[in-house]
Amino acid sequence: MTDVFGAEFLDRLHSSGAVKNPAPFEALRTTGFPNRRVEAWRYTDLASQLSQSLTPAGLRINQEQSGLFGPNPSADAVEGDALSLLNAAVGGEGFLFEVPAGAKLKPVFARFGPMAPNALVNATNRISVGEGAQAVLVERWGQTDDSWMNSDTAIDVADGGHLIRVILVEDGGNGTQTHRTFTALGENARYDALVVTLGGGLHRIEQHADINKPGAHAGLSAIVLKKGKEHSDFVTNVRHLAEDTTSDQQVRTVVDDEATAVFQGGIKVAQDSQRIEGDQLSRALMLSDRAQAFTKPELEIYADDVKCSHGATVGDLDAEALFYMRARGIDDAAARALLILAFAREPFDALDLPEQVQTMLDGKIQEWLGVAGRFDEMVL
């Protein structure tokens, strides 16, 4: 018998005594980790992650307001793939964020990590938004060199609830971040997610949303900014399981140097889900000839009364727009920065982001561009 992919990693994990739940561990031992022959992983290779010797560690939560977060008592395994099994095997404890019915919260900020180098952090989180409640949650996931943070988050938004969730995977360190979210939506519920991934070694962020009830909406957007040898894989999977539902995906990617950015987007419409609107637009800017951008926007439709579309573009900065700005006295670096910033923040329009959150994200993008604090002076 040949060893499954990542067998040695699992052996090390087992001998470190980190395995708390044998059933998912045995399941993982049988299947192994997904290699690149697995369609969903064709662009992302976990080989170097699995060659690491990591020390299991707990999730460190730094919440900026108190009282809303608690430990997640029900670390039920979710329907994910091998990485969810890994999480379940280690029994990673996570957070619980509950919004009571009818509550309207001010933006909530929470930081996770950073952790010790060479740490393997697993977390199973739960977010629950009550009927008619409204919340904006900003999660900032910190990086550390050679660490691996792996999480599953289950979200349910009850009837009429609305959750805006920003996941900011911060720059700094070459760590690995693999996060999966599984969302279920009630009647007229809304879930708007914006993933912003900056820097890091390997990031794979998956957003799965089941739209189970009429009138619900899922927005799964991302801003992906990568340079150096960074690798990002953003995966969406929207399933329209009820009629009269809508979804929207806006993905903007900027890749420089030798970075790789992947977007695998999915819209699925079940047979009896009529009157569906699903939109998806992914655009990638390539700033270097050694960068790579892979896009795979997928539609799978079994109902006929649908309007689904997707668009994808890959290209360099618009030469005409650059020329226009140069002609108006803006120097090349500023013009480029301005165009990239405008491009990257396009997904903001689809979200009703509080100003405070927008300003914070703007700052992060400008930092990434290396123009933070100088931007106004450069352009004006």
Place this chain on the structure above:
Amino acid sequence: MVAEVETIEKVSALAEKYKYGFVTDIETESAPKGLSEDIVRFISAKKNEPEWLLEWRLKAYRYWLDMEAPDWAKLNIPPIDYQDAYYYSAPKSAESRPETIDDVDPALIETYNKLGIPLHEQEMLAGVQTRSVAVDVVFDSVSVATTFRDKLAEAGVIFMPISEAVEKHPALVQKYLGSVVPHTDNYFAALNSAVFTDGSFVYVPEGVTCPMELSTYFRINAENTGQFERTLIIVEDRAYVSYLEGCTAPQRDENQLHAAVVELVAMEEAEIKYSTVQNWYPGDENGKGGIYNFVTKRAKCQGARSKVSWTQVETGSAITWKYPSCVLLGEESQGEFYSVAITNNMQQADTGTKMVHVGKNSRSRIIAKGISAGRSDQTYRGLVKSTRTAKGARNFTQCDSLLIGDRCGAHTVPYIEAGNASSMFEHEATTSKVSDDQLFYCRQRGMDEEEALALIVNGFVKDVLQELPMEFAVEAQKLVAISLEGSVG
């Protein structure tokens, strides 16, 4: 009672829909059933092939034995028993290889007349058609006739069955066979390389514009027989050819396998226009019978500014697995793919294209229109890729799907892989149903529902049909209407 009569009427109406479903009763000679090295040797011997070709086949066969059928397509393919089919079947009368059309078995001539393929050159010259088309007709495993050969030879164009080309132009065949689709490429290409029987060979020398359209008509007739044709088209510098392929098969309850390989090579500034009207028997409305159409088609745009254009109208086959592709090696080479795929009843299709940009400033364009009706499932699957060397590569892709009825599926899986910053790729796709407003508008003007639908669908696919050679565009339009019969109401 009334309902029962209606059902009977409906069923018989459906059965008549596929007008090419008849069987020609003709004496045939077949290889023993099954697949083995002996069968490969048998086919090779039947065709008096040189040693190198037999070795090539055997190498492919041995390679195939270790392969697994691809399962990544969104297709539900029942297991295929490769031992339960004949790999060679030929009309006895073709044994002697008729020299002129007059020597061809009248039963065969009659078959092709019935299919609307005229084999008599004089008829066409004297007839209403002003442009003539040279036709190579392949009946099961052999080519039975090729028209206008003399006229083409005058221009220096070689157009003949590939088995004849192996004898008469061995150097050309040996040089290019498998150069675009090697036997290691995929499961069905390996199988084809081992057991291919006939197909067309075209060679257009430097600077020659082929004086007429070339066409091959494939017909599967014998029962339990797979058809494995192999087409090879080589167009030298600054030459041009337009080639059309058509196909039909009798109506049967068993599934039959068709696994073809088509290889195109375009040199500097050469242009190949390859059109397909695929109308294999699609099976009945419950998905019984029909052809499995597992085809590998690929073009190598080798020379600078070479151009290959694929146009396909796919209406037949129970299952289609087909991705005509272009490898754009030459600088400023161009690839085009225009496709209309229609699936009805229980048909399944997973089809699309691959455009691989290697040469600088190479360009490609993809227009794919899919129509799903009944309980069918259809997937557009495409790849647009640029390597680091393909500076300035440019692609535009548009793929639209139309759904008719709420029991069918339409899926889109495009892969976009950009390997350098100066590549510019644009992709847009939509999925929707026939709009009620449009239907209402047509109905209001006195059209019945099926006419209205045919009109709307023809409008939807117009961009693609206009890429077809004129005579075939008209045919294709009718085919679109026929394929959708019974899909409304």
